[in-house]
Amino acid sequence: MPKRAPSLPEIGLKTNVNKVTAGTKEIPNIWLRDNCQCTACVHDDTKQRLLDTFSIPKNIAISNCSETEEAINIQWSDGHESQYSKEFLEDAANTFEERAIVRQGITNLELWGSEIVENPPRVRYSETGDTQSLVTDLLTRIRKFGFCYVLDAPATPEATEQILRSIAFIRETHYGGFYDFTADLASKDTAYTNIALEAHTDTTYFSDPAGLQAFHLLEHSGGEGGASLLVDGFKVAADLLAEDPEAYGILASTNVHSHASGNEGIYIQPYRGFPVFQHDPATGIPLQVRWNSSDRAGVELPIDQVEGWYDAARKWDALLKQEENEYWAKLEPGKILVFDNWRVLHGRSAFTGKRRICGGYINRDDWISRFKVGYFGKDRILERLATG
Template identity: 75%
Template sequence: MVGRGMRVVVSEQDMDNCQCAACVHVDTKQRLLDTFSIPQDISITTGLETKHQINVEWSDGHRSQYSKQFLKHAVGHFDKRSIIRQGLENIELWDSSIAKKAPKVKDEHTDRIPLILEEIHKYGFVYVDLAPATPEATEALLRSISFIRETHYGGFYDFTADLASKDTAYTNIALEAHTDTTYFSDPAGLQAFHLLEHSGGEGGASLLVDGFKVARDLCEEDPEAYEILATTNVHSHASGNDGISIQPYRGFPVFQHDVATGNLMQIRWNSSDRAAIELPIGEVGKWYDAARKWDAMLKKEENEYWAQLKPGTVLIFDNWRVLHGRSAFTGKRRICGGYINRDDWISKFKMTHFGKDVVLGRLASG
């Protein structure tokens, strides 16, 4: 041991985590040290513990300083590090009763982005008051979170039910609860809808379902069905537009988990865009049985939150967690919005919620 209770720092891996300015760039936080130039038999020649840190001199003459807080988090604690990495902390699952307390951030908040991200992180969605109720103001709001993701449909969208893009979203038919962009290897993280106009008709209520809550219910009620949906790869595609057939580089299960912690991280569910299921023909029935049960639970009245969007209120939701849909409608319905990458919005959430020092303090290689 070095001092009182800290493990001895003795391997090339430990020197690889040296945080001095010669090993880590002060501004970019990228490694400067050539890891594989560290002698495999490196050892400590001297070690001194102070109140807040441990000072080490290595057998090759290099000197390192490790804060006790850094070492505390560098030794194991994969579960605690994953909370920071994944942005998973104090998540609240919900059902249709969320209608009584739907999360909302009002327009008068001057620094509202941290509040918006806190609500999305906790509930998976948030309503944001917006003035004026224009596409320009909506786009500015989204860009204040991060850049808007470009797809084969474009970037920021402003559309009516005219099939300008060959997707059922551009029609007036009802859409069951689903997640978007399952046909991408990396599905969109956030999605936003702002109803600008609905005239000369009715219907078009928006549907939200907490996929994490329903997944938990399925796991408790039928663990075997959950396991099938968590382990069977399913392929997807987007092929409606001329000259385009987008497919992920591989199939993915409906439920995606962090391999280190087992935490549910992502739901990919869109029957409209589904292609092949990676099971032998004699076993594929098991997937359909499990998917049928999952689908039925998504459609339980107790799990469906319905609401009418209105001009001046933007709905932003986590496309990795919350499924969305709508009822059929008549008349002219104009919607604007866009996608934001998951890594980018989680990055901003982590930096505003945990702070830079905490986030960077969990980056040690182990």
């Protein structure tokens, strides 16, 4: 390769003997050397870094540099040789927002209200079907809408559990793992009774609340009621932001504590308080709504300043209860509801009779991982590890 200082105007990448520049951004040598993608620097199977970053001399420099159509080759002053695809270097120079797309599994969000009843997202279970593509379709819709049904599923706990396990492992909690219960107050939580439940997210009392939740109504006999309520937390949060930015700001910045204390010997509280709304600080995209007034413990404000939080929460609560934001759905055997517990709030009307429901939780990181594999593919995810 000839020793020269190539200029690559067509993609905005430039190198000279000292530096690589992507667009207007100079890429520091330490970053380039640390992110060499060769098999001596990154383990081929695990994609873990093999290179001891801090063995790289602080004054690492480019000794020689050349380019091909696809890549830039660098010979380093420590004797190592690296090759970087131009795409990799362009990705590195992208804005935070672009960089987050694959890492965070970002898709366009479709916000909804009660009108979603006309055309709720759904996929169809097929007996012979390929569970992998069913799961990818299911999770892609959940990512976009916050929930999706699986229709025509066998009305059994086994089939429900199998679908959930093809997303990821089912999360164990103090209530158990995959559950199949009939309302009898076996577990000391109002979810196990027949009273109405206001819209809420589950497990606000965990540091890492459950990511997905599934409900499959297997039987409801000898009574009525028990309609399921879903509310798009991201949509209602956006409404609150538009109507009352100050109230929104209070709920996005005040930490609130939660607890689970109804079971003998179990007193769970998160390691810190969390605000009702969380965003990615780099991209501003909404990440999580955490709202369960029943399980709320302390609001992290001096006692003489809590009134502002109550005023803001009252506005949020009123918006959550507006008819135009409530999607009421009747669950039935064969129709599995799976939803994003970090976005969609759920509730239910009171009911009579015998009601048997099965379901479970899946961790947020695990379902997003499964979604990303199906939606972006393994190669795109791995290419983005250093630059995402």
